[in-house]
Amino acid sequence: MDLTNISVGVSLAYSVLGFAIVFFGLILLMIVIGIMARVMKAGQNKAAAPAPAPAAAPAPAAAPAPKAKAPGTAGEIMLHTVSDRDAAMIMAIVAHKMNRPLNELRFKSIKEVK
Amino acid sequence: MDLLGTLQTLWETSGFYLAASDWRQIVMILVGCLLLYLGIVKKFEPLLLVGIAFGTLLTNLPGGGLYHPELWDGVIAHTKSYNDVLLEGGLLDILYIGVKAGVYPSLIFMGVGAMTDFGPLLANPKSLLLGAAAQLGVYMAFILAVVLGFTGPQAASIGIIGGADGPTAIFLTTKLAPELLGAIAIAAYSYMALIPLIQPPIMRALTTKEEREAKMEQLRTVTKTEKIVFPIVVAVFVILLLPSTAPLIGCLMLGNLMRECGVVDRLSDTVQNALMNIVTIFLSVSVGATTVADRFLTWNTLKIVVLGLLAFCFSTAGGLILGKIMYKVTGGKINPLIGSAGVSAVPMAARVSQVEGQKANPANFLLMHAMGPNVAGVIGSAIAAGFLLAVFGG
Secondary structure, three states, X not given: OOOOOOOHHHHHHHHHHHHHHHHHHHHHHHHHHHHHHHHHHHHHHHHXXXXXXXXXXXXXXXXXXXXXXXXXXXXXXXXXXXXXXXXXHHXXXXXXXXXXXXXXXXXXXXXXXX | OOHHHHHHHHHHHOHHHHHHOXXXXXXXXXXXXXXXXXXXXXXXOHHHHHHHHHHHHHHOOOOOOOOOHHHHHHHHOOOXXXXXXXXXXXXXXXXXHHHHOOHHHHHHHHHHHHHOOOHXXXXXXXXXXXXXXXXXXXXXXXXXXXXXXXXXHHHHHHXXXXXXXXXXXXXXXXXXXXXXXXXHHHHHHHHHHOHHHHHHHHHHHHOOHHHHHOOOOOOOOOOHHHHHHHHHHHHXXXXXXXXXXXXXXXXXXHXXXXXXXXXXXXXXXXHHHHHHHHHHHHHHHHHHHOXXXXXXXXXXXXXXXXXXXXXXXXXXXXXXXHHHHHHHHOOOXXXXXXXXXXXXXXXXXXXXXXXXXXXXXXXXXXXXXXXXXXXXXXXXXXXXXXXXXXXXXX
16 A cells, blocks of 8 residues: 555544554553552552461560650650751751652651750 | 965855855755744743754855755665765764664653653553543644645654654654654744643633633652552553554653662663753754755745644644543543643643643642643653554555
């Protein structure tokens, strides 16, 4: 078939086919990305789930009492003699220096070293 | 000693004398100056347009011998080889080998991949559909070019302007219709720079105020592993689907893998900066060199300029129309304005969606949502180019 001098009808047919192939390729990718996201999510959930306790395990020793929270402590972060404002600044600086978003970092406690 | 004869020979070999014999070269020098003005003063894609404009200037200064189109006619007709180009060609002929062999556009794609965050696309894979719909202009311009009397390969090269992706347009045109390279490259880059002027009227005409006001939910967080696996998966799937996309998609995804894998930061940095800059210089100057007066100043160039504009308009409309459909289907969860970002032109088109969205609703933040279709458009236009190359590349 001579593809140099094509008629309008042939160009229309190629256009429909080409447009369909673009859609097909990108829909295929969409499905693959969807599957990939589900696999990742399932993997994350599995990792986050607590490991089952062994059936015949001896009774554990008494768990240590939870550490008393310092004044000013919020959520998971234990603040020791540090104001909320200073803690917020420290976390922002650490995130900036590490070049990581703040929501990807986990702070356990902040304590002023004197 | 014949002093007068020597002076006469000097005069007859000077560019001033040679320029007087062909007015078209003077016109092209003025065109080169106009493009320089647009690039430097108006900031139209200056990184590329300044190089293209200077290439136009150099190639049309008579007597310089930097670029020889007849040599490339021989290469296309297989009567000359790259070896002949190296032996007989000028500086710009030698640089042009990288364009002709498809090296520069592919390397630019590697840089684009290294600079692109596919996170928004991974967070909302539906944006791939918008990237596909925004290729409408490619095929509409292709049909219109055939109607206007262009050959199949030429029409395919003109159509790809609608993909709004410079390297893809250059890659395909070099393979299918190298005689149109200068006009197509200039049209593609000029219209990409004009996206903030071309798209908004179409966006406002095709959407209602209520649609433009629609707020979108925050995107989910994408894991590092997903970002690393993505370029590998895309390369495998797309190249298996259309092997002719291998140079573009392969390089795009290699660049992205370098960015995301986190173990080759030095290479990623080089690809994003040093390599990208060097290749941009070579690509732009050698593409500009193809705008030789007797081949550029034709009616075909004017037709390409008009068809290129129509291609951009149709692509914008295609993305918006599918955006409207998705708005209806999802009950208003997708703002149709992000559809127009599917025309590639990263990140300009996404910025236009953001600006128009905020005009309708100041609390609207569409930029990250629009980046999804925007980067999907890059993959979509590469697939469209791969299809046209597979059909017309013989």
